[in-house]
Each structure stands twice: as structure tokens, then as C-alpha cells.
Amino acid sequence: MATSPLVFDDSLLNLDSPSARVPDGEYLLSIRGVKTDVKEWPDDVRFKWDFTIKDGPAGIGQIIRMTTTMKAGFQFSLGRLLNAVGFDPTKLVGESIATEAKLDALRTKLENTVRNREFGALIVESKPDGDGRRWSNVNETYPAEEYAERSKSNVAAVNGPPTVRDQRADEDDVEDLADAVSKW
Numbered sequence: 001m002a003t004s005p006l007v008f009d010d011s012l013l014n015l016d017s018p019s020a021r022v023p024d025g026e027y028l029l030s031i032r033g034v035k036t037d038v039k040e041w042p043d044d045v046r047f048k049w050d051f052t053i054k055d056g057p058a059g060i061g062q063i064i065r066m067t068t069t070m071k072a073g074f075q076f077s078l079g080r081l082l083n084a085v086g087f088d089p090t091k092l093v094g095e096s097i098a099t100e101a102k103l104d105a106l107r108t109k110l111e112n113t114v115r116n117r118e119f120g121a122l123i124v125e126s127k128p129d130g131d132g133r134r135w136s137n138v139n140e141t142y143p144a145e146e147y148a149e150r151s152k153s154n155v156a157a158v159n160g161p162p163t164v165r166d167q168r169a170d171e172d173d174v175e176d177l178a179d180a181v182s183k184w
Contacts, residue, residue, distance in 0.1 A: 020053065020062035021136050024124045026151040027056030028144065029064065031085065031119075034111045037067070038100055045070040045103065047078065047110075051138070054118060055147070057154045064123065066138040070103075077141075084119035084141040087177065113177060120147035 029051040037046040049066045053059045068078035079089040097103045122140040142150070 016050075017063055019065040019135060020059045021125070021134070022053070022059040022062070022064070022123060023057050025057040025122075025154045026147065027059075027064075027121050027123050028054040028118055028147045028151070029121050029138075030054050031114045031117050032063065033115065034107055036100075036103055036107045038103070041100055042097075043071065047107065049081070051121075056123070056151070064136060064138065070097075081119070081141045082114075084143050085114050085117040086143070087114075091175070091177070109177060118144040120144055120150060122150075 032050040032052050034050070035048045037048050038044070039046075047068045047070070049068065051064050051066065053062050053064055066077070066081075068081065069075065070078070082089045082092075097106060120142045121138045123136050124139045126135050126137055128134050
């Protein structure tokens with residue numbers, strides 16, 4: 001009986017730490033960075049976000065990940081995230097990105113603008129997949145100012161009362177991003 005050889009694939013190169021698995025609850029997160037993921041242009045394009053857990057029932061300092069899609073009709077998670085950090089997503093409606101290079105330029109501008117901004121998030125554990133694995137999902141995002149009130153529902157308080165800095169985007173940031181997209 002012939003056996004297939006063991007082949008090392010490019011998954012070997014994924015050195016990112018795994019996304020944290022934390023209990024359900026309200027969390028204060030900070031945007032750490034974003035990458036583009038283009039599986040098929042333009043139908044399967046995504047932003048892959050990394051967040052740092054700043055406060056919540058568990059996982060302080062750990063990384064949690066979320067993917068937002070650019071697929072038409074399914075951009076609501078991106079819109080909610082941008083809104084949570086003070087951007088008016090209506091300024092981007094109707095704009096188009098024609099090439100992967102322009103998408104990467106947008107990603108860079110977006111990342112530089114929103115890095116370290118804080119927002120609140122409801123994190124819930126997924127249902128088990130076919131192999132019984134579960135993971136933590138960012139289910140809802142909202143402005144950081146709402147975190148103190150919403151976090152009262154957390155079962156376990158960690159680090160005492162949260163402190164939230166207002167890092168919402170100012171009007172110049174919003175206009176600058178919208179102008180950059182419209183020029184592409």
C-alpha cells in the first residue's frame with residue numbers, strides 16, 4: 001500500500017498567536033491592527049482585525065480576533081465597528097475600491113487612524129463545530145462610553161471599575177478617510 005508523503009504547507013508560516021477564548025460577557029477592547037484577506041477579488045474580500053482585551057471578565061491583555069467582510073450586503077459588522085470608534089460609515093456608502101492595491105492603501109489609512117481606539121464589545125462563545133471546538137466571537141460592538149453601564153452585567157469583575165478614555169474619531173478623521181476613498 002502506497003502512502004502519501006507528509007507535505008509542509010504555508011500554514012506553517014502562520015505565527016500569529018491564537019485568538020483568546022474568554023467567557024461570555026461585555027469587554028472593553030482596543031484596536032491593535034487590521035490585515036486584508038483577499039480570497040477572490042472582489043467577491044471574497046475581508047478585513048481581519050486584532051483587538052487587545054483591556055477590561056472584562058477575563059483575558060486582560062490577550063488578543064481577540066474578528067473578521068469583517070466587504071461582500072455587498074454584508075458589510076454591517078465593519079459599519080458597526082467603525083461607528084463604535086466614532087466614524088460615520090454613511091460617508092463611505094457608494095464609494096468603490098477598484099484594485100487590491102487601493103484596498104491595501106485603505107487598510108493602511110484605516111489602521112493608522114483607528115489603532116489603539118477603544119470600544120465596547122459583547123463577546124459570546126460559538127456553538128461547537130464538527131470537531132467540538134468552540135471559540136469566542138465579537139458579537140456586537142458599541143462606543144466605549146457605553147461599556148461602564150453595559151459591563152455591570154458581567155458575572156466576574158476584574159481590575160475594579162473600568163476607565164474609558166474617549167477616543168472617538170473627530171470630524172477631520174472621518175472626512176479625511178472618506179475623501180481618500182472617494183479619490184480612489
